[in-house]
Amino acid sequence: xxxxxxPQSPEQPPRKPRVAVVFGGRSSEHGISVVxxxxxxxxxxxxxxxxxxxxxTRDGRWALTADEPDRMAITERRTPDVxxxxxxxxxxxxxxIDPKNREVVYSEPGSVPKALGEVDVVxxxxxxxxxxxxxxxxxxxxxxxxxxxxxxxxxxxxxDKEYMKRVFTSFGLKVGPYVVIRPREWERxxxxxxxxxxxxxxEHGWPLFVKPARAGSSIGIxxxxxxxxxxxxxxxxxxxxxxxxxxxxxxxxxxxxxxxEFEDGPRASLPSEIPPPDAHAYYDFxxxxxxxxxxxxxxxxxxxxTAEVQRLAVDAFEAVSCEGLVRAxxxxxxxxxxxxxxxxxxxxxxxxxxxxxxxxxxxxxxxLVEKLIQAALxxxxxxx
Numbered sequence: 001x002x003x004x005x006x007p008q009s010p011e012q013p014p015r016k017p018r019v020a021v022v023f024g025g026r027s028s029e030h031g032i033s034v035v036x037x038x039x040x041x042x043x044x045x046x047x048x049x050x051x052x053x054x055x056x057t058r059d060g061r062w063a064l065t066a067d068e069p070d071r072m073a074i075t076e077r078r079t080p081d082v083x084x085x086x087x088x089x090x091x092x093x094x095x096x097i098d099p100k101n102r103e104v105v106y107s108e109p110g111s112v113p114k115a116l117g118e119v120d121v122v123x124x125x126x127x128x129x130x131x132x133x134x135x136x137x138x139x140x141x142x143x144x145x146x147x148x149x150x151x152x153x154x155x156x157x158x159x160d161k162e163y164m165k166r167v168f169t170s171f172g173l174k175v176g177p178y179v180v181i182r183p184r185e186w187e188r189x190x191x192x193x194x195x196x197x198x199x200x201x202x203e204h205g206w207p208l209f210v211k212p213a214r215a216g217s218s219i220g221i222x223x224x225x226x227x228x229x230x231x232x233x234x235x236x237x238x239x240x241x242x243x244x245x246x247x248x249x250x251x252x253x254x255x256x257x258x259x260x261e262f263e264d265g266p267r268a269s270l271p272s273e274i275p276p277p278d279a280h281a282y283y284d285f286x287x288x289x290x291x292x293x294x295x296x297x298x299x300x301x302x303x304x305x306t307a308e309v310q311r312l313a314v315d316a317f318e319a320v321s322c323e324g325l326v327r328a329x330x331x332x333x334x335x336x337x338x339x340x341x342x343x344x345x346x347x348x349x350x351x352x353x354x355x356x357x358x359x360x361x362x363x364x365x366x367x368l369v370e371k372l373i374q375a376a377l378x379x380x381x382x383x384x
Contacts, residue, residue, distance in 0.1 A: 001060075003087075003246070004311075006024065008337040013036055013170050015050075016048060016050045016115060016318040017049050017050070017120040017377070018049065018051070018052060018118060018119050018120050018121075019044060019049045019050070019052070019077045019119075019121050019122075019123055019308060019373060020038055020051075020052040020053075020054055020104070020121070020122045020123070021037055021041055021044075021051060021053050021054070021123045021125065021370060022055075022056065022083035022118045022122055022123070022124045022125070022126065022127075022131075022136070023036065023037030023055055023056070023082070023124075023125045023126060023197070023246070024037075024055040024058070024081075024126070024129075025058075025126040025127075025128070025130050025131040026056070026058060026059070026060050026126030026129065026130040027126070027127060027130055027131060027215070027340060028128060028215060028216050028219045028220070028240050029126075029127035029219060030058055030079075030081065031074075031079025031080060031081065031229060032127055032347060032349070033076075033125055033126050033127050033131070034055070034072050034077055034079065034080045034081065034082060034085070035072055035073060035074055035347075035349045036125040036127070036224060036347055036349050036352070037053065037055075037069075037072055037125045038069040038070070038071070038072025038073055038080075038194040038349075039069070039071045039072075039348055039349055039350055039355075040125055040348060040369055041053060041067060042069040042342070042364050043366045043368075043369040044364065044366075044369055044373075045056075045370065046231060047372070048139055048370075050117075051067060052104065052116060052117075052119065053065045053066070053085075053288065054093050054187040055082030055085055055094075055129075056082060056126070056131070056336050057082045057083055057086070057194035058081070058082070059093050059289040060130070062092050062093040062094070062159075063082060063083075063085075063086035063087070063088070063091065063092065063093065064086070064087050064088070064091060064106050064116075065085040065086055065087065066085050066087060068085070068279065068289050069086060070322065072085070079116065080236070083196050085109050086107055087294070088276045090109055091107065091108040092106070092107060092108075092110055093106050093116070093188075094106075094107065094113075095139070095140075095143055095145070096143065097121070097142050097145070098143065099138075099143065099144025099145070100143070100144075101206070102119050102120070102145055102181070102251075103115055103339075104116040104117065104118070104119050105117075105119055107268045110381040111377060112233050112272065113126055115247070120145075120146070120288040120377070121145070121146045121147065121148065121250055121373060121376045122140055122145050122146070122147040122148070123148045123369075123372070123373065123376075124136055124137075124140075124145070124147055124148065124149060124378075125170055125345065125348065127216055127347070128214075128219075129159070129214055129215070129344060132158070132159055132344060132345045133155055133156055133159035133160075133214065133346075134151075134152040134153065134154075134155040134156035134159070134277045137149075137150070137151055137152045137155050138152050141241060146304055147323075147376055147378045147380060148324050148373065148375070148376045149310050149320075149323065149324040149325060149344060149345050150320075150322045150324060150326075150344040150345075150370045151321070151323060151370075152323045153321060154260060154320045154322045154323065154344060155345075156345035157194070158320055158322070158326075158343065159214050159341055159348040160182045160183075160213060160378070161211070161213050161214070161216050161341055162178075162213050162243070162245060163180060164341060164342065166321055167320055168198060168339055168366070170319075171315065173312065173315060173316060173319065173339050174335075174336070174338050175238070175338060175339055175340075176247055176338050176340065177203075177204050177247070177248045177250055177314050177330070178199070178245055178246060178248070178252060179196060179197060179200045179245075179246045180213065180243065180244070180245055181193050181196070181197070181234070181243070181244040181245075181246065182242075182244075183238075183242035183243055185244075186234075186238075186244070187254065191378075192349060194230065194231075194295065196257060197230060197246050198227060198230075198292070200246060200248070201227075204248035205225055205248070205249070206224070206225055207223050207225045207250075208223075208224045208230075208245050208246055208247065208248060208249065209220050209221060209222070209223055209224070209243070209246070209247045209248075209249065210224055210233035210234060210236075210237050210244060210245075211237055211245050211246075211247070212237045212238075212239075212240040212241030212242050212243070212244065212245070213245045214241045214243065215240045215241055219240060219242070220236055220237050220239060220240035221237070222236050222237070223249075232339065238257050242261070246284065250263040250331040250333060250338055250340070251331075251333060251334075252331040252332045252333035252334070252338070253273055253296045253331065253332040254273065254274040254275075254329070254330075254331060255271050255272070255273055255309055255329075255330045255331070255332050255337070256271060256272050256274065256295070256327055256328065256329050256330070256357065256363075257269060257271040257272075257300055257309050257310060257312075257313035257327070257328050257330070257357070258313070258325070258326070258327050258328075258353075258354045258361075259313050259314055259316075259322070259326040259327075259328060260324075260325055260358065260371060260372075261323055261324050261369070261371075261375045262327065262371070263378070264374075266314050266318070268298065268309075268311075268313045268321075268377070269311075269314075269357040269360070269361040270298040270299075270306070270357055270360045271299040271301065271306060271309050271310065271340045271357050272295040272297040272298065272299050272353050272357050272360075273295060273296040273299035273300065273301075273356065274295050275295070275297075278371070279359055293303055294351075294354065295353050297356050297357055297359075297360045298357075298360050301332075306331070308337060309330055309332075309337055310335075312339065313326070313328035313330075313336055314329070314370070315340050316328045317342070318345050319376060320342065320344075322342070322344060323347065323375070323379065324344075324372055324375055324376065325342045325344075325345070325354070325363065326342050326343065326344055326346070327342065327346035327354045328341075328342045329341050329342070329343070350365075355368055367377065
């Protein structure tokens with residue numbers, strides 16, 4: 001029998017790659033992560049990708065959340081929360097630890113688990129511990145799922161300011177003076193640890209900046225002008241991390257530079273400058289996100305200074321073996337550029353400096369997000 005006149009089944013359109021945007025988390029930067037996720041969700045081209053928003057609550061539950069970027073914004077000086085976006089207060093998302101199975105499952109107590117389909121790439125926009133520090137990256141490596149951004153080692157080094165500085169120094173990058181107070185040292189002999197800081201201040205002068213060694217978004221940082229404020233500053237830093245970093249004040253202009261991975265390797269953006277905020281002692285959390293202190297893009301540098309900070313930013317990216325993206329922060333002092341830190345998953349809110357620097361460099365926010373997803377898809381998982 002001829003089949004020429006039989007109706008032909010329509011060809012199924014190819015499945016669009018699915019991007020899981022993972023945000024929130026257990027760190028003190030939970031709210032800023034949600035704001036970043038809103039911007040990323042808004043920028044992803046839905047004609048090209050399917051999107052699965054997954055929020056991690058402050059207590060660590062992976063929640064299926066509403067795909068509503070407009071609800072992920074700072075309102076009335078308050079950052080949003082995953083719990084407000086979760087579709088259930090009990091249901092959880094499970095990512096199988098099986099490289100041959102990328103099927104994401106959603107389950108609620110007393111209900112049959114529901115398959116949500118395969119995930120092709122994860123876009124993690126978590127900041128701080130339990131997300132930006134290599135822990136999530138290790139889980140994704142075990143699961144065999146490609147993901148945006150740095151691998152396990154680079155994420156861990158990029159999160160720990162002490163070891164970040166050690167790596168920079170070993171690669172010839174100039175860092176400012178600092179001293180580290182480890183938790184056992186403080187517990188064993190608080191007076192001796194305090195004396196180390198006082199001796200450090202005697203050598204480098206006040207003020208000092210006391211900060212958690214493994215936190216970001218300027219959370220937990222205190223500018224200490226004399227000995228009377230030291231204990232309170234240490235207690236504040238230890239609220240976020242038992243290991244404390246104490247830095248001498250660097251006198252100079254704050255310059256930032258973005259690095260983005262292209263097919264032929266990493267390139268640096270035009271740099272930006274962070275002017276001293278009028279209403280704040282330094283560029284703290286409120287100056288960054290609540291009062292939205294504007295940066296200057298591009299930074300008013302000489303062509304030689306611009307080229308130098310771009311070179312140093314790429315050098316920092318390579319020193320830590322980063323992938324995807326980095327924001328490198330410097331001080332331009334009388335002795336030249338001093339690197340302060342890198343951020344392996346910088347804030348990508350609409351007002352964040354990283355996307356603004358790339359916008360000034362000719363890459364729009366949606367193009368930036370697309371390049372990050374494509375860079376992740378090009379890489380295979382494995383040791384990174």
